[in-house]
Amino acid sequence: MISSISSIHAFSPCFFRDPRFRLPESRLTASNSTLQSHSKHNNCFSNILPGRCSFNFTIRKVNDVNNRRMTSVVAAGPIFFPEYPIAGDVCAMAFSGCFALSILKVYEETARKGIFDQKLNRKLVHTTIGLAFMLCWPLFSSGHQGAFMAALIPGINIVKVLLVGLGILKDEAAVKSMSRDGDYRELIKGPLYYASTIALSSVIYWRTSPIAIAAICNLCAGDGLADIIGRRFGTKKIPYNKDKSFAGSIAMATAGFIVSVGYMHYFSMFGYVEESWQMIWGFLAVSIASALVESHPISTTFDDNLMVPLTSFLVLVGVRI
Incomplete structure (x- = not known):
């Protein structure tokens, strides 16, 4: 032996x-x-x-x-004042809110001065705000308290979007930065779905779930890059939807997948998720499915800001990561 x-x-x-x-x-x-x-x-x-x-x-x-x-x-406690979770989460919420608001104000200023085309400016807001907010998630405590406190930030934006979209509150800079054609009523559709997706992902799934990562990354990076790339290089149109291009759909699937894997690695450094090939393949499936759904005319009917997160949820639940 x-x-x-x-x-x-x-x-x-x-x-x-x-x-x-x-x-x-x-x-x-x-x-x-x-x-x-x-x-x-x-x-x-x-x-x-x-x-x-x-x-x-x-x-x-x-x-x-x-x-x-x-x-x-x-990593269960907040970064600020770990001995006092409530105070730490309040500080994290203040920092995250100021960080997201400063980015939004920059784009409102570029929209007011006409530095970018209005549609490009809108998509830049669409791409960066949600991802920047998700970068701040490790500042909060684990569990329901941290998730709820973080969700208050997009929750406040939901209230603002509703007030502006219903005509109760006047905010021309916000309308220019978030609408396609400068119509304030557009805010109660796409921008409202966008903020609601981020808020619900925070409250329900939080930073330990790949569903939250996939939903936000494909909504922000994927859908945002699809429009930006598609408008510039989308000469070859998709047969079943002449408003969409192969370049835009490929850019969406690629960006959504890469950014999802990046956030998986980011959260794994804090111990919130454990990196695995199964999760990576799940993200790939979500990104491809989201790109296909976004390119379908049904997304134009129901708004891709609603259909993309819904697709992310259904696919990841199906593959059971």
Whole structure:
């Protein structure tokens, strides 16, 4: 037995594939004290096996798993005043709100001065605001309190959009930056769906769910880039919808997928999600499906700001990431 074991080199692929050297899954969820116990016994194995470093590799791998789990526990509090979660979330909400508002004010100023075409200015707002807001999610505490406090920011914007869209509040800069044709009544459609998607993603799914990542990234980056690229390079139109182009749909699927993977990596650094190939393939499926739905005439009828997030939800629920 000893001779057969020693015949397998520590660094050979056979060593990791051989079931005699594979730790059971229950061992991977063992406590750190158990891992230390295995580490002590490692010296005994080294007298028999030439592959002592392979056991060290296994121990390090299990420690990495436990460290990631510990990171998610440590990251439970808000960044500001972690000892006082409510005060910390209020500070996070103030910072996030000011950050998003400053970006919006910049685009309102560019719209007022006519620096960009109105449709381009609108899509720049569409692309950046939601993604910038999602960057601030790690500032909040985990759980319902942090999610609710974060959702108040797009919630306030929902109230503003409703007031302006119904004609109760006059805000020409907001109308120019968020409408297609300068009609204030447009705000109770696309912009309202946009803000509602971000608010609901925060409250219901929050930063631990790939559904929130996919819905916001495909709505913001995907749909935003589809219009920008499609208007400039979309000479080849899609047969079933002459208002959409192949260039725009390809740009939407590509941008939505890349940004989704980027935010997956971003949130994994804080321990909110665990990166996996299954999640990456799920994001790819969502981005392709969202691009197909956005290119269909049904999105023009019901507004793509509603159809794209709905598609993201249905696809990810179907693949069960």
